[in-house]
Amino acid sequence: DPLAHPRISLACRAVRLERGSADQIRAERRYLNRNPKAKLYAGLGDFSFFRLEPGRASLNGGFGKAYLLERDDFITxxxxxxxxxxxxxxxxxxxxxxxxxxxxxxxxxxxxxxxxxxxxxxxxxxx
Incomplete structure (x- = not known):
């Protein structure tokens, strides 16, 4: 039963990474390390990388164990x-x-x- 186990919901903002920026280059490298066959698609003009910037989270650890977390509580x-x-x-x-x-x-x-x-x-x- 998935509801019997701890779970977390993240509230994030999606930010498009500017093509050629250091963040975009790093995201592309990491993505292609995991998905090497996607190299063809990653170079297309309409392909973009986005970074999810978490703001808050809701942690449900089970019955009577619910917590609202701020970014600093769960981001290194x-x-x-x-x-x-x-x-x-x-x-x-x-x-x-x-x-x-x-x-x-x-x-x-x-x-x-x-x-x-x-x-x-x-x-x-x-x-």
Whole structure:
């Protein structure tokens, strides 16, 4: 029963990222890391990237456990997160080139995943 488990609703504002801006380039890189077949579409003139900017959230943790959260309650905003974002692609390239065995181990151990051929597609300060 999905209603028996904790859930969250986010109130966000969608902001179009300007083509060629640092934010758009980073969003495109991260998107294509996860969806490499979309490279053809991402270059089309009518294709845009948007960033969802969360403002508030409603957390329902179960019966009698409802909370209204402000952005600072659930968004990591720190210099460390920005530093991670800046070095993300180099770290991904290194892990995928030199440590595929470790990535497979992480997928099995932490994700309960099966199979082979795992690749890292992104690193996130919040996990």
């Amino acid at each position: 905003g720190s210099a460390l997160a920005e530093e991670l974002a800046g070095s993300e692609q180099a770290a991904l390239d290194h892990m995928n080139a030199d440590h595929r065995d470790a990535i497979a181990l992480y997928a099995r151990h932490f994700g309960g995943a099966a199979g082979d051929g795992w690749m890292a597609t992104g690193f996130d300060a919040d996990g």
